[in-house]
Amino acid sequence: MAVSRSASDKIVRRDRGPALNRIGLPKTDYRGRPSTLCKGCGHDSISQRIINVVWAQGLSQHNVVKLSGIGCSSKTPAYFLQGSHGFNSLHGRMAALSTGVIVANRNLRVIGVSGDGDTASIGIGHFKHAARRNIPMTYIVENNGVYGLTKGQFSATADTDQTLKYQGVNKLPPLDICIEALTANATFVARSFAGDPRQVESLLGVALRHRGIAVLDIISPCVTFNNDEQSTKSYAWGRENEVVINSIDFIPEHEEIEISDYTDETEVQMHDGSWVVLKKVGEDHDPTSKAAASDLLENASTNGKFITGLIYIDEDRENLVEMLALTDESLALLPAHKLRPPTDVLDEINRTYMFGS
Amino acid sequence: MAVSRSASDKIVRRDRGPALNRIGLPKTDYRGRPSTLCKGCGHDSISQRIINVVWAQGLSQHNVVKLSGIGCSSKTPAYFLQGSHGFNSLHGRMAALSTGVIVANRNLRVIGVSGDGDTASIGIGHFKHAARRNIPMTYIVENNGVYGLTKGQFSATADTDQTLKYQGVNKLPPLDICIEALTANATFVARSFAGDPRQVESLLGVALRHRGIAVLDIISPCVTFNNDEQSTKSYAWGRENEVVINSIDFIPEHEEIEISDYTDETEVQMHDGSWVVLKKVGEDHDPTSKAAASDLLENASTNGKFITGLIYIDEDRENLVEMLALTDESLALLPAHKLRPPTDVLDEINRTYMFGS
Amino acid sequence: MAQLRTGARHVGAAPQPIVNDFALTVATANGTGSQTSNLVLLRTLFNMGVPVTGKNLFPSNIQGMPTWYTIRLSKDGYIARREGKEILVCMNPATAVTDMAEMEAGGIVVHDAIIRPAAIKEGIAYHSLPVKELIKPFNVPTALRTYVGNMAYVGAIAWLVELPLVEIEKALSSQLPGKEKAVQLNLGVIRAAYEHCQTHYEYTCPYRVAAMTGHNEGRILIDGNMAAALGGVFGGVNLVSWYPITPSSSLAEALAATLPQYRLDPDTGRPTFAVVQAEDEIAAIGMAIGAGWAGARGMTATSGPGISLMSEFIGLAYFAEIPVVIWDIQRMGPSTGLPTRTSQGDVLSAYTLGHGDTHHVVLFPGSPKECFEFGHEAFDLAEKFQIPVFVLSDLDLGMNLWISDPLEYPAKKLDRGKILSSHEVDALASAWGRYKDVDGDGIGYRTVPGTPSRWAGYFTRGTGHDENSRYSEDPEIWEKNLERIRRKFNTARDAVPGPVIDTMPGARVGLISMGSNDPAVQEARDRLQAEGFVTDYLRIRALPVNGQVRKFIADHEMTIVIENNADGQLHGILSLETDSCPPRLVSASRCNGLPLTARWIASEVVGFVSR
Amino acid sequence: MAQLRTGARHVGAAPQPIVNDFALTVATANGTGSQTSNLVLLRTLFNMGVPVTGKNLFPSNIQGMPTWYTIRLSKDGYIARREGKEILVCMNPATAVTDMAEMEAGGIVVHDAIIRPAAIKEGIAYHSLPVKELIKPFNVPTALRTYVGNMAYVGAIAWLVELPLVEIEKALSSQLPGKEKAVQLNLGVIRAAYEHCQTHYEYTCPYRVAAMTGHNEGRILIDGNMAAALGGVFGGVNLVSWYPITPSSSLAEALAATLPQYRLDPDTGRPTFAVVQAEDEIAAIGMAIGAGWAGARGMTATSGPGISLMSEFIGLAYFAEIPVVIWDIQRMGPSTGLPTRTSQGDVLSAYTLGHGDTHHVVLFPGSPKECFEFGHEAFDLAEKFQIPVFVLSDLDLGMNLWISDPLEYPAKKLDRGKILSSHEVDALASAWGRYKDVDGDGIGYRTVPGTPSRWAGYFTRGTGHDENSRYSEDPEIWEKNLERIRRKFNTARDAVPGPVIDTMPGARVGLISMGSNDPAVQEARDRLQAEGFVTDYLRIRALPVNGQVRKFIADHEMTIVIENNADGQLHGILSLETDSCPPRLVSASRCNGLPLTARWIASEVVGFVSR
Numbered sequence A, B: 001m002a003v004s005r006s007a008s009d010k011i012v013r014r015d016r017g018p019a020l021n022r023i024g025l026p027k028t029d030y031r032g033r034p035s036t037l038c039k040g041c042g043h044d045s046i047s048q049r050i051i052n053v054v055w056a057q058g059l060s061q062h063n064v065v066k067l068s069g070i071g072c073s074s075k076t077p078a079y080f081l082q083g084s085h086g087f088n089s090l091h092g093r094m095a096a097l098s099t100g101v102i103v104a105n106r107n108l109r110v111i112g113v114s115g116d117g118d119t120a121s122i123g124i125g126h127f128k129h130a131a132r133r134n135i136p137m138t139y140i141v142e143n144n145g146v147y148g149l150t151k152g153q154f155s156a157t158a159d160t161d162q163t164l165k166y167q168g169v170n171k172l173p174p175l176d177i178c179i180e181a182l183t184a185n186a187t188f189v190a191r192s193f194a195g196d197p198r199q200v201e202s203l204l205g206v207a208l209r210h211r212g213i214a215v216l217d218i219i220s221p222c223v224t225f226n227n228d229e230q231s232t233k234s235y236a237w238g239r240e241n242e243v244v245i246n247s248i249d250f251i252p253e254h255e256e257i258e259i260s261d262y263t264d265e266t267e268v269q270m271h272d273g274s275w276v277v278l279k280k281v282g283e284d285h286d287p288t289s290k291a292a293a294s295d296l297l298e299n300a301s302t303n304g305k306f307i308t309g310l311i312y313i314d315e316d317r318e319n320l321v322e323m324l325a326l327t328d329e330s331l332a333l334l335p336a337h338k339l340r341p342p343t344d345v346l347d348e349i350n351r352t353y354m355f356g357s
Numbered sequence C, D: 001m002a003q004l005r006t007g008a009r010h011v012g013a014a015p016q017p018i019v020n021d022f023a024l025t026v027a028t029a030n031g032t033g034s035q036t037s038n039l040v041l042l043r044t045l046f047n048m049g050v051p052v053t054g055k056n057l058f059p060s061n062i063q064g065m066p067t068w069y070t071i072r073l074s075k076d077g078y079i080a081r082r083e084g085k086e087i088l089v090c091m092n093p094a095t096a097v098t099d100m101a102e103m104e105a106g107g108i109v110v111h112d113a114i115i116r117p118a119a120i121k122e123g124i125a126y127h128s129l130p131v132k133e134l135i136k137p138f139n140v141p142t143a144l145r146t147y148v149g150n151m152a153y154v155g156a157i158a159w160l161v162e163l164p165l166v167e168i169e170k171a172l173s174s175q176l177p178g179k180e181k182a183v184q185l186n187l188g189v190i191r192a193a194y195e196h197c198q199t200h201y202e203y204t205c206p207y208r209v210a211a212m213t214g215h216n217e218g219r220i221l222i223d224g225n226m227a228a229a230l231g232g233v234f235g236g237v238n239l240v241s242w243y244p245i246t247p248s249s250s251l252a253e254a255l256a257a258t259l260p261q262y263r264l265d266p267d268t269g270r271p272t273f274a275v276v277q278a279e280d281e282i283a284a285i286g287m288a289i290g291a292g293w294a295g296a297r298g299m300t301a302t303s304g305p306g307i308s309l310m311s312e313f314i315g316l317a318y319f320a321e322i323p324v325v326i327w328d329i330q331r332m333g334p335s336t337g338l339p340t341r342t343s344q345g346d347v348l349s350a351y352t353l354g355h356g357d358t359h360h361v362v363l364f365p366g367s368p369k370e371c372f373e374f375g376h377e378a379f380d381l382a383e384k385f386q387i388p389v390f391v392l393s394d395l396d397l398g399m400n401l402w403i404s405d406p407l408e409y410p411a412k413k414l415d416r417g418k419i420l421s422s423h424e425v426d427a428l429a430s431a432w433g434r435y436k437d438v439d440g441d442g443i444g445y446r447t448v449p450g451t452p453s454r455w456a457g458y459f460t461r462g463t464g465h466d467e468n469s470r471y472s473e474d475p476e477i478w479e480k481n482l483e484r485i486r487r488k489f490n491t492a493r494d495a496v497p498g499p500v501i502d503t504m505p506g507a508r509v510g511l512i513s514m515g516s517n518d519p520a521v522q523e524a525r526d527r528l529q530a531e532g533f534v535t536d537y538l539r540i541r542a543l544p545v546n547g548q549v550r551k552f553i554a555d556h557e558m559t560i561v562i563e564n565n566a567d568g569q570l571h572g573i574l575s576l577e578t579d580s581c582p583p584r585l586v587s588a589s590r591c592n593g594l595p596l597t598a599r600w601i602a603s604e605v606v607g608f609v610s611r
């Protein structure tokens, strides 16, 4: 497991009993309620990845919130991190909701789960503007190319000329979640595949430490409505065609590791001081260059290539909370005297509008 | 005037009286009601361009419809083509409305006018999906980087770190209308400047003949709220910085002109058989290559370059009406017998659900 | 149904054996294909002439959650939902305990052998069905096992209530058209189960099915959404722009399936329609309104959340006077609520949707036949009055199969409303004004884009405008315009489908209801009558109402408005429209996700009267 | 104002000279800076102690369209709008003809010399003002000419009605703080105009202004939107997420301007608030709700079209029980309507916003003082009841300057509602359920994200849920939950701002109204009383209403609900809430974009009574 390889996680294995994480909790504590999704649904495997990573990083669940829109994908926050606050909100509106949550409490780690319909169809506007604002959150799109919960209509990420049982042929070109994120200036753009748990976990591991918005476009097959092997959203096609562009090594801040600059590696220092080492796999790509990221994605989409990995990362751009220069203390937890100015202030105000002033 | 240079327009100048177009009408017929916009507003000059081009092409106003959202820009359809049907609809919804109009009557020429707030803020979702559907229309964004009608708030295309009188500083990166159109697979993407009437008219001339959606991002200064010379949406900045990438020559179908392939030219055959000859000005760019268009725009936005001209054109992709294979006859004008199947059809249907069947 | 309702008896009061008068509930998990088995049973009964109704209680997920399908047989022709069940088919271990606990003495339980009844109840017969063993011989591929296994209970029921296997085979074939192999496989399992029962159970079931006549002949079995879609097909719909949402998706998908069958241009074979799946509900209604403005027939289908999102655009269509048809297949609100449960909770929203002063025409189909009828009539009304027209159906009527009178071919020709031809507008020239009330009915004359006349063009806007549709902030012009729109609305009162009134001699209490409540109200009135309490009944088929409703209320000592929502929304609207208030006009409303039942309605009525 | 209202006289009935009792209208084009001149006049009068009111009738564009500013002086303290005007300042050639035609005998017209009166009317004094010549000596840059030119009419008015120039200078300085040069330039023009009049007009104007006491002392002159913004500042708002729309933008912009002045963290100097301009209204309300869910105070400000777009999200907040405050500065609907005209047309929408069965708490501030008061109280109510709270103001109250009692420092401490600390929730452990009605008031206890307890987390949803917020499709659970929410709503009836009742001995007719209508209703009652007709008055300050309203209606032979919309929306709501209908409870509603006047109200009342 990519993340567990990094020492930060301090997984303690005792002779007897389950492994405990940094804060002494077993993984079972991080589970959610039983899933009601179809057996084999890609979304369930992503839920498991989230459980693993949050447990491995030793985060306290009460510092994490789970937000989602509406859809099978958006149901999943009920199925992981039972100890965290969660909100299964409205179709396409998760990004807007998240913005408010983050402003209210900057000290929460926000994990947003959405679907391709939720994000690319009804929610595309909020998605693009959340990226512009660089709101500090992990934005996961569980992308299966269909509307699962409403029984298999085409979504905006469905393949051109694809045929679905009750839907006929889709003649429209797909929207590419990663390209949309990038053109809106998202500061972390990655693509992965529910069938590649190792990569999903390593990307999640970095995303959770990212300064701004981390967009993960995870191809997550819908076994009930869109798992035909011709579909680019199927397990079969994914396994056949996945091209991994880089692998991730994570080095926590407090470790004394000196980074020697290999040609086949890129190091990125995260906002919290830790380091991410990206080992090139397959083709040459610099994930810190927006131009390179844009070319890579354009090229992949025109040639129907299924590239996965960390496509773009920028740790330098301010996130929304920083732009607003909010108090370190969460606004939601401020004491009353910081919320209401004293009497004399109002007297002064009245005076400026008062007769004779 | 770019367009009038092309012979198709058959402008007849008689010894006395005003010039008449192909269908024998003077330009004054194509005017609208008096503008209520601020003197010097870029939008008014664009209205004049539309009047000139539609008149010069000799289009009948009753075959043209004018659609818009809400904003100063969206008011302009009242100020041109008084003979055409117009609809000043809802903020951000012009694209959705247009889709319905086009399906209802495929034989109309649809001119849509929107603003940067109307398109890039509240309307971005419909805009992207209209581009995906390649709806046959001319989609003009009168881009001034502010909300004019609500008195000067920042829009989603405002410059990063720009300061406005009552609004303070904008810390967010802008959305680029052309990039957004391109990533959504629009088939005609151009940028221009209200201060460059000649170019606006030549681009409009081609856009009106385009097969699918023609997106024109026209920088149109708001003299009241955003015309400070530091603003990339001001007249001064535009005049200073405009970099024209190509000039357009239009050759109507019925003319016997043999096209010799100069290296500094690109010829594109339009769906109606006519030809567009793009002469390179400034740097080398192939507007028929999506990759090239994407690079050009990415590069321009990162380097703050104000490039104008026809950035991308694709005459091959089917438009929505073609995808739907609609009757040539406008659906809105079909006779009753084509709208209601005969009695026996219903009898047959009843039989299939009937007791004993 | 009138001829059948005479001599209605109450369930339970019947002598042994009980023929064609009991209810059967099948408990399974969704996504297991049990729907096929259930529909085979329903169809078999329908084709045997038995008045029957099937209600599917399904969860808001795709696979594995509890689902109940209740089939009610009523020789007296009552097709409303009914509480309780005499026979339980128990295939879902997850709910077995509670399902069985609900059974009352005299009941029969058929359960999968893998389920062991938690507690054996007095007076209930339990039949264990070894589904696994039964299908073994057919060596079915694993994927299909549960699906095929569900056929076992069909066989068991067939044996218990004496369904002829030939009828079942017929139903099976019509359920799986052209799939002979599947039919035979399923039939094999049904037979196996049937024979298993014969050999293992010695027991005679009091509940029997016998072929009967007098009710189903000439009737059809169809769901409201399919009927509504066909209404659109025959209503000349040109654009269906929609966004998926339960329980309305099947309406749009039925249009997508049937339009290509019946609405290709006879001359060119090309579509005279378009079905566009929009990016959201705002786009869906926007497209439909664009089509309506341009002179075509545009519609959308949605449910509660979509209605909320469409508010602004509906307000525009109201004020700019653009025809459009909106189907709201109501589900349980507020908010996302219960997507797979029925309700009539959008009545007030639909009637007054949009900010500012607005009111809309709303139709309430009460049967599949009316879904079809209103499906085409809605377009005539929308174009005649240049307005948005809502059709409020619900999950129960829309997604369940109902026995209905056959669909009736429209009596009237299409009414395209006041549209001026190029000659007409040329003749009027500058005298024409889009919003002039020439005829005193509040309805102006419009032109559609493309009309070849230099006078035809006008500028539509959602802002204040004068008779010529020019922008105006003048107070008098604003007031005059709103008065005309109100006049138009009043004209509509007598043009929309009028109420259906059914009286009983000497009734002093009136009942008012709408939509899918009709069968339950009818049944309740029979029950009450049997107890010597007569009622009159007015079924609202549209808003706004006309004088008949006011008179009906005036003519009764007390009128009770019965509806399936929490706030008594229709009651509120009628109070204001007819200036009536309690105790003259009272509200009996309930909303728990289930269709109303005759028993509840009757008890409410008795409650009010005995107060 | 009570002490002043005694002895009210009707305009016109006054003896010469008419002191502090006339109206003045300035007709200009917008974008010409005339607002400064108008406010200088208003401020001068206010500071002279004259009860005064200014109504700006501006167009929905930025530059060049007709604008009228009416200033009413009323020594008796009436600050409602009034029909007619005694003095007209005519600076806009485009509207000069109609503007002048409206003048009645005894009127005075001051017009720019470039405008030649079309028809000289009997009994009207015309004064031509050579603006161009007057400003020549000051050689003003072209860009500023019209702006500065507008100061000329200030000078002319000063001369006509005898305004001391010192007072004008004071007003000018407070209008242009720190811009001494501009002040002097403008003052120069004013003087020039004043002297021009002295030398060229020999005429004594019957209308005079005299400094007075007894009314303005201790009062403030402020617009409702600024007062509302300050209410937010003192209400502890944490997030203002908004989308620009007239007439609400100035509220959000006032928050953006004042929060940094008064709400920086005393310890760190960093903001304890955020103002975020969203991409649209759906995002605006979504952000505010996100903040509310996370335990902060979130609000948005919008107008009609925004309310429509927020429907779905408001329904979620209602059903998931999340605090949020929505200011609706009402403008004329339906649809885009008249963005710069006032109305009270969103009452019904706000009260029942969202599909399904919903009802919301709605507050109606009647003065700037109440805008401030409700501005902070709305947050307490929202958090106490865990609901969306609407505050319905309108363009007239929000954007015009009103004389108001000073803003009162909140008497109560912030009420954050039932939020469990980590210790409290630890103590309860699994016994805690988010939607349990422990106290019988229908309000559950919530935890906010970040609460350090393993028991604090819960899962919020807009779908059906049980007491522990777990998904449930169970009919009983659904009904129980809705009953609790209704119980909560009923608890709110006596917690929201109660009605203000003002009685007159022997009154048998009651008047009910709300919001910005208050001054007009008060004045109308005085007029009626002067004619010997006494009325009682109940001003609704919030929905839902409590027993007092029911009693008020019961206690009067007839109660008339007065409101500024077309449908009588408040009347409809009150009818249902109090089971009252005509003729006991009748509706007097009007909506033409202008604030209601005493004259219209009085005539309506007389009309009803004499029927």
Ligand SMILES: Cc1ncc(C[n+]2csc(CCOP(=O)(O)OP(=O)(O)O)c2C)c(N)n1
Binding pocket: A070, A071, A072, A073, A074, A091, A114, A115, A116, A117, A118, A119, A142, A144, A146, A147, A148, A149, A150, A155, A222, C243, C244, C245, C246, C281, C305, C306, C309, C336
């Ligand atoms: C406003 C609104 N419109 C429509 C729906 C119905 N709906 C529920 S889920 C869904 C689409 C889900 O697709 P996606 O986001 O891709 O999630 P998936 O189920 O595929 O994981 C839709 C349209 C809704 N709940 N709300």
Ligand SMILES: Cc1ncc(C[n+]2csc(CCOP(=O)(O)OP(=O)(O)O)c2C)c(N)n1
Binding pocket: B070, B071, B072, B073, B074, B091, B114, B115, B116, B117, B118, B119, B142, B144, B146, B147, B148, B149, B150, B155, B222, D243, D244, D245, D246, D281, D305, D306, D309, D336
């Ligand atoms: C739903 C809705 N929200 C807000 C408004 C208010 N509004 C009118 S125009 C406008 C912005 C216009 O900006 P833009 O589209 O850039 O046009 P411009 O005036 O700059 O030409 C806004 C927010 C509205 N009319 N409708």
Ligand code: SF4
Binding pocket: A036, A037, A038, A040, A041, A042, A043, A072, A073, A144, A148, A149, A221, A222, A223, A224, A225, C062, C063
């Ligand atoms: S329908 Fe598709 S997306 Fe939904 S749970 Fe089943 S497999 Fe997953």
Ligand code: SF4
Binding pocket: B036, B037, B038, B040, B041, B042, B043, B072, B073, B144, B148, B149, B221, B222, B223, B224, B225, D062, D063
């Ligand atoms: S405000 Fe700006 S955009 Fe609007 S009309 Fe004036 S100059 Fe044009």
Ligand SMILES: [Mg+2]
Binding pocket: A115, A116, A117, A142, A143, A144, A145, A146, A147, A148, A155
């Ligand atoms: Mg999906």
Ligand SMILES: [Mg+2]
Binding pocket: B115, B116, B117, B142, B143, B144, B145, B146, B147, B148, B155
């Ligand atoms: Mg703009």
